[in-house]
Amino acid sequence: MNQPDFSLGGKTILITGAAxxxxxxxxxxxxxxxxxxxxxxxxxEVVEATADRLRSQGVDVRSTSFDLTDFEASEKWVQSVxxxxxxxxxxxxxxxxxxxxxTIEDYRSIYDLHVFAPFVLAxxxxxxxxxxxxxxxxxxxxxxxxxxxxxxxxxxxxxxxKAAIAGLTRSLAADFGADGICANTIxxxxxxxxxxxxxxxxxxxxxxxxxxxPAARWAEPAEIAAPVAFLMSDAASYINGQLxxxxxxxNAFLQSNEG
Numbered sequence: 391m392n393q394p395d396f397s398l399g400g401k402t403i404l405i406t407g408a409a410x411x412x413x414x415x416x417x418x419x420x421x422x423x424x425x426x427x428x429x430x431x432x433x434x435e436v437v438e439a440t441a442d443r444l445r446s447q448g449v450d451v452r453s454t455s456f457d458l459t460d461f462e463a464s465e466k467w468v469q470s471v472x473x474x475x476x477x478x479x480x481x482x483x484x485x486x487x488x489x490x491x492x493t494i495e496d497y498r499s500i501y502d503l504h505v506f507a508p509f510v511l512a513x514x515x516x517x518x519x520x521x522x523x524x525x526x527x528x529x530x531x532x533x534x535x536x537x538x539x540x541x542x543x544x545x546x547x548x549x550x551x552k553a554a555i556a557g558l559t560r561s562l563a564a565d566f567g568a569d570g571i572c573a574n575t576i577x578x579x580x581x582x583x584x585x586x587x588x589x590x591x592x593x594x595x596x597x598x599x600x601x602x603x604p605a606a607r608w609a610e611p612a613e614i615a616a617p618v619a620f621l622m623s624d625a626a627s628y629i630n631g632q633l634x635x636x637x638x639x640x641n642a643f644l645q646s647n648e649g
Contacts, residue, residue, distance in 0.1 A: 394625035399424030402474050403622060404467075404515065406458060406507075407481030409436035411583035412533065415611035416478055419619045421449035428471050429453040430481070458507040459499075468514035473522060476622045477515040479508035479532035479555070484585070486544050497547045504551035505558060508532055512562055512573070520569050527570040529622045532559050534577040536637050552577075556633045563631030572630040574621050579637025581609045605638030 403420050407413040408429035417427055421444050431437035434455030441453035456463045458481055468474070483503055485496055512530050519528030534552045541549035555575060562573035580586065580599045589595050600606050614636050620626055621634075635641040 394623075396620065396623045396625045397424055398476075398619065398622055400426070401476060401622070402426045402428065402471065403476035403478065404428045404430070404471065404474060404511070405478040405480060406430045406511070408453075409433045409440055411585050412578070412581065412611050412614055413478075413480040414440045415615040416480060416618050417444060417449075417451070418447075419612060419615040420476075420478075420622060421447065421451065423619055423623070425449075425476070425622070427451040428467075430458070430467065431455060432457060432481075458511075459502040461507065461510045464507055464510045465514050468511060468518065471518075474515050474518045474528065475522065476529045476531070477511055478618060478622075479511060479530070481507070482533065482585070484545075484548055486548065488544050489546050492547060497550075500547040500551045501554070504548075505554045508555060509558060512558075516562070516566050516569075516571060519566075519571050522570075525570045526624055526627050528566075528572075529626070530559070530562055530566075530571065530573040531618050531621050532556075532573075532575050534559075534575045534633060536577055536579045536635065536641055538577060538633075540641060559633070560631045567630055572621070572626060574626075574629060574631065575633045576614065576618055576621075577633055577635045577637065577641070578614045579603065579609060579635070579640045581611060581614055583611055599640075603638040603640045604643055607638065609636070609638060 403425045405417050408417050409431035421427055429437055437453045441451045444451045458464050532555050534556045537549040538552040538556055559573050559575040
């Protein structure tokens with residue numbers, strides 16, 4: 391039996407929303423495993439700073455800045471890279487509000503970035519991956535959320551879009567599985583990122599999350615990035631169409647750590 395290969399040496403991986411937070415952490419972990427990185431973000435200055443930091447660590451990395459909801463630009467980005475092994479659909483935004491206060495546009499803006507852009511990117515990346523030598527030809531990993539299955543009040547557009555990306559992933563797995571391309575989704579719990587800066591300032595909410603999580607703490611970004619890198623590897627060759635909760639146990643237990 392061949393030993394599993396966890397290395398990403400020589401594999402080209404595209405990562406969206408890579409300037410900071412989870413995207414930057416995923417880039418760092420994949421780069422440390424030898425991947426060649428193509429980083430995208432809306433913020434040109436910050437994503438290039440992230441790329442520079444990774445270059446100083448010996449990582450082969452390129453960066454670009456554009457709006458992923460410009461779907462033609464997304465297509466051209468994928469087509470311009472050359473051979474592709476992996477795609478990480480990480481970019482995300484929030485626009486919270488009670489359902490009675492939300493509009494179609496509030497939902498559409500979230501769905502454009504969380505569902506339609508990943509669809510376009512996965513479609514184009516899949517076309518490129520199918521030309522890779524087989525039998526294993528590529529990986530697509532998308533970021534969902536614990537909110538997809540366990541929403542809280544006021545996040546209907548976010549939660550439903552994250553459920554949609556999990557459904558899209560299962561369809562990608564079915565469509566591309568025979569091509570040796572695996573598609574999976576990570577559903578993080580609550581993570582210490584800049585995107586969560588506002589809720590992290592609410593000490594009561596922070597404590598409620600800790601009390602509701604068997605691990606009794608929030609995740610570090612690297613703890614989400616590590617399973618993404620694993621799913622990108624040859625070692626994950628028989629994992630396809632899965633929604634993997636990385637949430638310290640929150641999704642699996644009805645429990646509180648309060649006395």
